[in-house]
Amino acid sequence: MDADIHTRYVSDFYQILxxxxxxxxxxxxxxxxxxxxxxxxxxxxxxxxxxxRRSLDSYSGCVLITKPGYERTVTHTHTxxxxxxxxxxxxxxxxxxxxQYGKTKFFRDEDLHSxxxxxxxxxxxxxxxxxxxTKGRSGSKLQIDHLVLHITxxxxxxxxxxVPGQQLQANLKRHHLITIxxxxxxxxxxxxxxxxxxxxxxxxxxxxxxxxxxxxxxxAVSPHQFLLAIRLQQAAMLLQxxxxxxxDIAFKSGFNSxxxxxxxxRKKYHCAPTMFRTTFxxxxxxxxxxS
Numbered sequence: 001m002d003a004d005i006h007t008r009y010v011s012d013f014y015q016i017l018x019x020x021x022x023x024x025x026x027x028x029x030x031x032x033x034x035x036x037x038x039x040x041x042x043x044x045x046x047x048x049x050x051x052x053r054r055s056l057d058s059y060s061g062c063v064l065i066t067k068p069g070y071e072r073t074v075t076h077t078h079t080x081x082x083x084x085x086x087x088x089x090x091x092x093x094x095x096x097x098x099x100q101y102g103k104t105k106f107f108r109d110e111d112l113h114s115x116x117x118x119x120x121x122x123x124x125x126x127x128x129x130x131x132x133x134t135k136g137r138s139g140s141k142l143q144i145d146h147l148v149l150h151i152t153x154x155x156x157x158x159x160x161x162x163v164p165g166q167q168l169q170a171n172l173k174r175h176h177l178i179t180i181x182x183x184x185x186x187x188x189x190x191x192x193x194x195x196x197x198x199x200x201x202x203x204x205x206x207x208x209x210x211x212x213x214x215x216x217x218x219x220a221v222s223p224h225q226f227l228l229a230i231r232l233q234q235a236a237m238l239l240q241x242x243x244x245x246x247x248d249i250a251f252k253s254g255f256n257s258x259x260x261x262x263x264x265x266r267k268k269y270h271c272a273p274t275m276f277r278t279t280f281x282x283x284x285x286x287x288x289x290x291s
Contacts, residue, residue, distance in 0.1 A: 008134040011141070013093040014148060016134050017086040021045065021076070028075040037097060038088045039155055040064040041119070041127045044181055045082025046173055048075040051113045058082075059173060060181045061218055063117050063155050065106070068094065070113040077170075078177065085131060087148060097152075106159045117158050118220065121229030126151045128188045146241075168217065179204045180218045183211070187223070191230045192254040197223060231255060232268050239277040246273045 002022045009016040019040070023029075028050070046059040051072040058064050064084075066072070068091065076082070089097065098107060106112050119127070130147045133139030139147075182204050187195065200223060201211035215223050235253040238244060244252070250261035250273075265273050 014087055014089045019084040019086050021081040023076045029073050031071050031073050033071050034066050035068055036088045037068050037094050038066045038086050041085045043083040045080050046078035046177060047082045056116045059177055061119050063119055066114040101156045115159060117155055121226045122233040123154050124184055125230045125233045176214050187227055191227060239273055240280050
């Protein structure tokens with residue numbers, strides 16, 4: 001396949017690749033053989049991932065999960081070359097993945113060589129943070145490893161047989177994939193600010209009514225729900241990884257009142273932020289004693 005592939009980060013059990021296709025016409029690549037288990041976030045573009053009688057419609061908002069040991073081809077359906085962030089696990093780490101997730105249907109069914117899951121606001125934020133840390137080479141090994149395992153848990157825990165976007169018409173994707181890509185990137189980069197619908201719509205060059213409608217078509221949630229989920233995911237990570245006071249975490253995550261933060265956090269995680277932190281610390285302490 002005609003593509004630029006750059007290694008952004010190498011761990012002792014995975015590597016993170018920046019994949020940028022250079023194809024601009026709608027054609028199918030030659031067969032390729034996948035040797036590693038991989039989780040790929042589609043950042044831009046639209047392509048069909050063809051593997052064993054299945055053609056997976058992949059675009060921004062999708063995560064492609066591929067098993068090792070199978071042949072595949074790629075058909076490009078969009079004039080904009082696709083871009084992906086690929087988390088590729090070392091072959092000797094694959095048995096450990098199977099220990100954790102091998103009982104799921106995806107791993108047990110030999111006819112399922114690859115599958116797609118929808119991103120959520122939480123996984124979008126985790127991917128964005130991973131991308132920024134590896135881009136600026138500013139993250140510690142432990143921090144990046146934590147993000148990768150968190151992403152793996154979120155993604156593999158949500159595997160279904162659902163194929164995202166099968167209800168989206170081709171012309172809708174053709175005209176508005178870029179709109180959604182821009183919107184999600186803008187929200188993720190500015191989630192601590194008090195964003196308005198008009199600001200988002202103007203940034204994406206569409207009307208507020210049209211923006212709200214197509215955003216929900218692509219993401220299954222409203223812009224407000226997407227923003228709220230990102231803020232709550234950020235708060236949960238800060239509770240787990242820092243000793244900051246709860247009030248500081250609320251404001252650093254974009255909430256303008258501690259009352260609103262507490263109510264939203266309870267609704268999402270079914271406990272208060274302080275209890276969430278205590279439960280995590282207790283679990284981490286118990287796991288360290290076992291190991």
